[in-house]
Structure formats: C-alpha cells, structure tokens
Amino acid sequence: MALKHVNAVIVGAGAGGGVAASQLAAAGLSVVLLERGKWYTAADCRKDDLRNQRTSVLGNNSGPDEERNPRVAVDLNGQERVVLPSEGSYSNNAACVGGGTFTYGAQAWRYQEKDFRMAATYGVPEGSTLSDWPISYAELEPYYEKAEYEIGVSGDVSADPFHGPRRLPLPMPPLPVNREYAILKPAAQRAGLHPFDIPMLRNSVPYGGRPPCMQCRWCVGFACEVNAKCGTQNTAIPAALATGNCELRTGCMVREVMTDARGRSTGVAYYDADDKLREQTADIVIVSSAAVESARLLLNSKSKLHPAGLGNRYGWVGRNLQGHTYTGAWGIFDFDTYDDIGPGANIAVCDYNHGNPGLIGGAMLANEFIRLPYQFVGALPPGVPQWGRAHKDFMRQWYRRSIAIQGPTQEIPIADSRVEVDPKVKDFWGLPVARLSGGKHPKTMETSVAMADKAEAWLKAAGAIRTWKKLAGNGTSGGQHQAGTCRMGDDPRTSVVDKYCRVHDQDNLYVIDGSVHVTNGGFNPVLTIMAIAYYATERIVKGWKGRGV
Amino acid sequence: MVIGNEGRYVLALDHLKLHSLRRRGFLRIAGTATACGALISCGRQSTPWRFLTAAEGRTLAAICEQIIPTDQTPGAAWAGVVNFIDRQLMGPYRRQQAAYRTGLREIDQAAVAKFGKDFASLDAQQQTGLIESLAGGQKRFFSTVIAHTMQGYYGDPRHGGNRDAVSWRMLGVPVIPIRGRYRYELPKQGA
Structure with a gap:
C-alpha cells in the first residue's frame, strides 16, 4: 500500500x-x-550487568530482537x-x-x-x-x-597537542575526575606523554535542557537514567x-x-x-x-x-x-584504585595514534569504563586458574585494585573483510541476512600488539605491581564501531x-x-x-x- | 494432577512472565505431586527446578561449588547459581538445554565409573580430580558451566543468582546504586 x-x-x-x-x-x-x-x-534504563549492549550473555537491552x-x-x-x-x-x-x-560510552x-x-x-x-x-x-x-x-560534548582537549586545528573549545567542561585519573595522569606526564580529559557526548553541566551526569557505574552499554548521555x-x-x-x-x-x-x-x-x-x-x-x-x-x-x-x-x-582492534593491558596495584565514580573512562593520550616507527597508524589509549564485577571475571593474568579457590581469591583481592588501559587500533582495510547477503538464511521477514566474513590485515595486528605494550608501560609507570596484556584475535571486526x-x-x-x-x-x-x-x-x-x-x-x-x- | 500438568506446561512456555507467581503455584503443585507419589501421570520425578531434574540440580550444584567454592564467603551453591542457571535454561540459555542434559549425565557416569558414586557424593578432592580429567565434549561442557556460574555468582541478583548480592559484598562494591551523590541539582545561575 x-x-x-x-x-x-x-x-x-x-x-x-x-x-x-x-x-x-x-x-x-x-x-x-x-x-x-x-x-x-x-x-527504560535497566542497570542489568548481564543484559545490555556491552555484556549480552542474557540478551541485548536495545535490540535487535x-x-x-x-x-x-x-x-x-x-x-x-x-x-x-x-x-x-x-x-x-x-x-x-x-x-x-x-x-x-559516548567518547566524542x-x-x-x-x-x-x-x-x-x-x-x-x-x-x-x-x-x-x-x-x-x-x-x-x-x-x-x-x-x-x-x-x-564535555571534556578538555587543550592539553592534547596532536588534534587537528579547531576553532572553538568544547562546549562543556570535563566531569570531575576519579581515582584512576589521579593515578594515571602524573604517571603519563612523567613518561613524557600528553594526557587530557576525554571528550564525551555527555553533559557535565546542564545542557540542551538535560541535567549533568551523576557519575554512576552503569554507563557504556546502558541507557542513561538521568538522560545526561547525549x-x-x-x-x-x-x-x-x-x-x-x-x-x-x-x-x-x-x-x-x-x-x-x-x-x-x-x-x-x-x-x-x-x-x-x-x-x-x-x-x-x-x-x-x-x-x-x-x-x-x-x-x-x-x-x-x-x-x-x-x-x-x-x-x-x-x-x-x-571496526577497531581493541588491545591494552591490565595492571594491579597495592592500593585501592576503585572509587565507584563513573563513568570510569576519563583520561586519554593520543601520543601513539601516529608516528610509531615501522607501524601503520595506532590508537588513542584511555582508561576503561568501570568494570562491573562480571566483566572482571575474564581479566586474568597468566597463571591464574579460570575457576576454583584461586580464581575467587583473585577476584576478591584485585577487583578494587585494578586499572585497565586500552585503545582502538586503527584497522588497515582489506577487501575480503566483508558483508554479503547469505544465499540460504533468511530473517523473520524472509529477507536474506547479512553474512560476515574475513579477518584482519597483519599490519593491524602488529600495531595492536604495540599498543598493548604502550598501555602496559603506562600502567607500570603508574606503579602497577603486576601488569599483563589484553590482546585481540584476527577475526572479522565490526561491532559497535x-x-x-x-x-x-x-x-x-x-x-x-x-x-x-x-x-x-x-x-x-x-x-x-x-x-x-x-x-x-x-x-x-x-x-x-x-x-x-x-x-x-x-x-x-x-x-x-x-x-x- | 491434570491441573499439575497444565501448570508445568504453562511454566515452560511462559517462564519470563509472571515468573514468581507461576513458580509459587508450581511449588505448591509439586508438593502435592510428591505427596501423591506414583499418581503423577507424566511419570517424571518431582523437582524443585524448571528445567533440571532434582538429581541434575544436585550434580550441578556440586560442580558450581567447585568452580566458586565456599571459603570465608559463601560459594556458588549458597548464592543460588543453580537457580540462576535453571532459570536461564528456560530463557536465554535454552539452546543449551541438551548440552546440560547430556553433560550432567556424563559427568555423573564418569564419577560412578571411577569411584562408584555420583558426582555430588564424592569428596572435594575427588570432584576436582574428576573435573581436571575431563576431555573433549565434557571439557567443553564444563567451560560452559564455568561461564554460567560466573554470571550467576557475579551478575545481577535479579536473575536468580548472587543471593543477597553476596559477590558484590565480597568485592566491596556498593550494592545499592547511590543516586544524587554528585551535585545532581542544577547549579544556580552565576554560581
């Protein structure tokens, strides 16, 4: 009709x-x-750590069906x-x-x-x-x-010397910082990096008729309860x-x-x-x-x-x-790093986006959003068993004493990483579904490993007593990016x-x-x-x- | 008994809606069924679970308790991880129903073959030893149970596990979201 x-x-x-x-x-x-x-x-905000767009083991919270x-x-x-x-x-x-x-997560x-x-x-x-x-x-x-x-957008990129020329500053100041920021910033500066407040599509002050972020721990993957995410x-x-x-x-x-x-x-x-x-x-x-x-x-x-x-x-x-090849590192500290101040991610460096000898491109590195307990379950250093008493001990001892830094390595496009329509499988309406195939270019993988090294070095500089890398597979990339x-x-x-x-x-x-x-x-x-x-x-x-x- | 069978049928189809109401109804019906014993027309043994049989629930509880054992804080069994998994098997995990049915049976069979007792009746050392000796499909099944146990223990209590937010208390994560902690009221003009 x-x-x-x-x-x-x-x-x-x-x-x-x-x-x-x-x-x-x-x-x-x-x-x-x-x-x-x-x-x-x-x-409709439902702070459900097992059912959201980031951790969907029990389903998604905003589609698709x-x-x-x-x-x-x-x-x-x-x-x-x-x-x-x-x-x-x-x-x-x-x-x-x-x-x-x-x-x-609203990084802008x-x-x-x-x-x-x-x-x-x-x-x-x-x-x-x-x-x-x-x-x-x-x-x-x-x-x-x-x-x-x-x-x-809130944040402050004035301390980032790598961004392109811009006419105006960001319309909103950055949110108040958390403990991770206080630990990571001086460490980055000592290492000669240029840390600054991540630009975020998130109100830090009233803007657009909506209130500021209340800095809860349920951010990326969740609807915002107070409508502060833009x-x-x-x-x-x-x-x-x-x-x-x-x-x-x-x-x-x-x-x-x-x-x-x-x-x-x-x-x-x-x-x-x-x-x-x-x-x-x-x-x-x-x-x-x-x-x-x-x-x-x-x-x-x-x-x-x-x-x-x-x-x-x-x-x-x-x-x-x-999409992006996310790699980075975990570090654990002999003091509490967790203060339950969201959204968590707030400090970044762009020192490694370009100019890495022998590599193509790179990544912005930033601390990760607050990890809900279930998200920490898989963040194990080599040698910690995946189950049993030792795993439980690890969770208890280090959950509040860990920081993750990671970055989205820029991917080198390849023709064979692609979307086709499947010749056989149809969706509910009888339409051929998307068929995803392909992998990543070896240069992408090389850069992503180097970014994990940089993240690990930053954590070490910040006083981590133990660090380990978080690496990525070379399968199809897409996802939210x-x-x-x-x-x-x-x-x-x-x-x-x-x-x-x-x-x-x-x-x-x-x-x-x-x-x-x-x-x-x-x-x-x-x-x-x-x-x-x-x-x-x-x-x-x-x-x-x-x-x- | 006819009512009992209907109740179970509705429960299977409609597990997400009216869950607690159905469940209470079902428990009552299950209680009646136990009392009536052999009169149960479908021939199934009574079970407190939605998907699992009573025996499967017992085996699964023992496995989960090995994955997250009780020490100074309660382990997976007390935290209700079996309740969590059983509930999800009628919902988001439903594609894994067959894997649970087969996997739990095989682990019990392995326990009987090795020690002459079902898995839950073994001592902790025997249980760990048996889990470590799993191979092939059984090992893959155990990996699935690890993932589900972690979800049930560390995930949101609303899904039937993590009773009394036991894991969050253990980790020192504030249980109740604190609203209004930050200057949530709009600042005054010129302030």
Whole structure:
C-alpha cells in the first residue's frame, strides 16, 4: 500500500540518520524516519550487568530482537554459523531510536588530520585496500564543531597537542575526575606523554535542557537514567520532530530500496510494526543503518538494472568492513584504585595514534569504563586458574585494585573483510541476512600488539605491581564501531559513494553513516559519523529545489 | 494432577512472565505431586527446578561449588547459581538445554565409573580430580558451566543468582546504586 509521498525517507534512526533527519526537517523537507527498533526513554534504563549492549550473555537491552534477526558469521577457517544478536560474532550495534548512541560510552573523538590521509602517509601495504578519504579534516572541521555544539560534548582537549586545528573549545567542561585519573595522569606526564580529559557526548553541566551526569557505574552499554548521555534520541531526533516536518515510524524493517524503470531510487518498501508491507515513496532516499545493515539493504535491493544490488556495479558494497582492534593491558596495584565514580573512562593520550616507527597508524589509549564485577571475571593474568579457590581469591583481592588501559587500533582495510547477503538464511521477514566474513590485515595486528605494550608501560609507570596484556584475535571486526562497507571516493570503480555520500550511479540515494568511512581512525567513530551527517545534509539542503532534485 | 500438568506446561512456555507467581503455584503443585507419589501421570520425578531434574540440580550444584567454592564467603551453591542457571535454561540459555542434559549425565557416569558414586557424593578432592580429567565434549561442557556460574555468582541478583548480592559484598562494591551523590541539582545561575 502506498503512503503519502515525502521529500526524504531515512532508513535508521541512529547517529547518522538522526542527525540527517534533523537537518532536512529544519530546512523544510518532509521527512519520514524509519527505525526497525523501539523508542526507549531514560525511564527504560535497566542497570542489568548481564543484559545490555556491552555484556549480552542474557540478551541485548536495545535490540535487535533476538529471534527475528539472525546473521551468518564465517570464521577464519571458513566455518559458517548462524548467529544471534547477543553473540559476539554477530557484530551487533543496536536497533532502537538513537541506535548505538542510546547506550554508548559516548567518547566524542575527532579523527586527526592524518587519519584522512592514511595511504598518503604510510603507503598502501600489500593485501590491503588502504586509501585516502576524498575529504580532509579541514573540510570536516566545521561539522565536527557543529556536532559538538548541537549534540553536546564535555571534556578538555587543550592539553592534547596532536588534534587537528579547531576553532572553538568544547562546549562543556570535563566531569570531575576519579581515582584512576589521579593515578594515571602524573604517571603519563612523567613518561613524557600528553594526557587530557576525554571528550564525551555527555553533559557535565546542564545542557540542551538535560541535567549533568551523576557519575554512576552503569554507563557504556546502558541507557542513561538521568538522560545526561547525549544521543540522537534525546537531541537531533526530538528536534526533527519538533519542526513538524518529520515523522518517526518505529518497528519498521526495510525490505529494499525501490527503483523505477530507469534505475532511479523512488523510495523504500518496508514491513511496518504489524509486519504489513508498505511502500514509502520519496524524492531522496538516505540509508543510515550502520555498516552491516546498510550494506545488506543495498545488496538486497536488486533489480534488472542493478542485478548485484544498488551501488554495487563494481562489487564494492559490503567490502572493507572494519571496526577497531581493541588491545591494552591490565595492571594491579597495592592500593585501592576503585572509587565507584563513573563513568570510569576519563583520561586519554593520543601520543601513539601516529608516528610509531615501522607501524601503520595506532590508537588513542584511555582508561576503561568501570568494570562491573562480571566483566572482571575474564581479566586474568597468566597463571591464574579460570575457576576454583584461586580464581575467587583473585577476584576478591584485585577487583578494587585494578586499572585497565586500552585503545582502538586503527584497522588497515582489506577487501575480503566483508558483508554479503547469505544465499540460504533468511530473517523473520524472509529477507536474506547479512553474512560476515574475513579477518584482519597483519599490519593491524602488529600495531595492536604495540599498543598493548604502550598501555602496559603506562600502567607500570603508574606503579602497577603486576601488569599483563589484553590482546585481540584476527577475526572479522565490526561491532559497535562498524564502518567502511560503502566507502567514499572520487572514483566510482573503487568506491560506493561520492564525497557527499551520494551513491555513485544514483542522483537521489545517499548512505549517511559509518559505512562511508574510508578508514576508521584510531578513535571511537561516532562524532565523525555525526559530522559527516551534518556535512552531507548541508549539501543536500543547498541543492534542494523542491521535488525531483 | 491434570491441573499439575497444565501448570508445568504453562511454566515452560511462559517462564519470563509472571515468573514468581507461576513458580509459587508450581511449588505448591509439586508438593502435592510428591505427596501423591506414583499418581503423577507424566511419570517424571518431582523437582524443585524448571528445567533440571532434582538429581541434575544436585550434580550441578556440586560442580558450581567447585568452580566458586565456599571459603570465608559463601560459594556458588549458597548464592543460588543453580537457580540462576535453571532459570536461564528456560530463557536465554535454552539452546543449551541438551548440552546440560547430556553433560550432567556424563559427568555423573564418569564419577560412578571411577569411584562408584555420583558426582555430588564424592569428596572435594575427588570432584576436582574428576573435573581436571575431563576431555573433549565434557571439557567443553564444563567451560560452559564455568561461564554460567560466573554470571550467576557475579551478575545481577535479579536473575536468580548472587543471593543477597553476596559477590558484590565480597568485592566491596556498593550494592545499592547511590543516586544524587554528585551535585545532581542544577547549579544556580552565576554560581
């Protein structure tokens, strides 16, 4: 059944889609924002350490539905397996209004200048698809600033000499610090590093009509009880709705992007909350479903003129799937480091993002969010048994006396790390599911081990009496930082979207989310996703001439 | 008895909703069933658990207690880890029901073969020795039980384990979330 035609339909109400909706609606376009998940609020906060987006052993707290949304994961030995959203190899982000921003840790990093020019800086290692972005940090800077001010960022990056030029400081001061900060900061300074307060999409003072963070221990993975975490669900999306130009429809699973006889996008077909098939026509279609689902949707949008899926003439949709290779170290101390002051992560160094001899890229290193007791269970140094009296003793003795430092090593993209649609397995609605396969480039692994060394050295400098590394496997990477599957580029033969996020062979189809990232920085990617959404939608609005752009 | 069977059926399907109500009802029914003994039409022995049989529960409790033993603080058995696992086997762990059925049976069989007694009747040293000798599928099953035991002991008490927040008290983690500790009231203008 056809619905009233609109100017723009956006698939996915996360970081990218939420911002895009706010900008188009503010400019007067009629917008329909489709989200397959629900709209939770702060009142739905459930501080459940076994059922959340970070620790999902008993399920997720913000989607997707466990029974309706399987995927297929192929491991490095070629073994394939149907996986559910709560399993690690599913690479889940979230499915709800706000997407990942509803439950994230909210680190608000700008990528550095070199992160946009990785190939120019390091050359292209064999076996990789490493490439430069078609846009620079300087081009994106005003939009980073806009994201920081519109959504709200606290922190203080003035002591970080490595960030790119910026016009304004962050809009909010950092939160009061915890004991880990007091231990780690002087140690970093003594070691010649440049520690500073992590920028966070989290209120430290009243901002945007919402209160400041109350520094509880349930942060990353959880909804914020006092609405102090700034996600699109409590910023951009309410703003979009307030214009009167945007309609949000939840529980809507998009089947495909529809095209006309000439191959041009005309809207989307989706299953509504009652699982009825609907067709929403629009002048502009924006896919913002995160790297795995955006690629899946394009690949599932097959037609006579697009037999391999939309935007996939040269086979690039779904390739270069990347997240971050998290490595780091644990340290234990002969005094209490735990003071129950959340969110935990508050101090970082960017000394190792670039300029590591012989390595490509690197990572920002920061202390970890507060570890709930169950999360400490697996943090064992070599030699401590996994069960029995000794394990219990270890927990009792060191839980309150430990610090973890880790960092998201920037991954070197490879073509074979990819999202496809599975030929056999279908989801609840009968749509072919995403099939994830591939691994990591050896240079990524090399850098990630070096980052663990640096983290360990920082802990030693801080007086840890024992330290041990936390290393990463070389399987498929994606998860909450998933990116890269619809990469941005000037050459249609080697990329999916142009520098304004428009799919190359389409004049009205856009991908606005982490999928367009050519590389994913050594940082949490969300602020870049938001900045790109501001940047891309500004261009759409400027070029808007009414129906039929 | 017809009522009893229905009660059990509803419990299996609807374990998440109205859980405590159903459970109380079921315990009452189970009590009646025990009293009536051989009259139980389905032929199953009565059990206090949702998924596990009474014997399986006993074996599992002994295994969990080896994973997190009682010392100066209570161990997994007191903390209700079996209750936790049993509850999850009817929910998020349901895909592991078969693994539990087989795994617990095999561990008991191994105990009988080696010592002539079921696992729970062995002394602590024999139990540890037997666990350490597990191989193949049994070892993998034991790894699953380790993970589930840790979740039940260190996880949120709302799921049926970590009774009285025993592990959080042991670790020294404040049990009740402290609200309003930080300057939560909005600062005055110009303050």
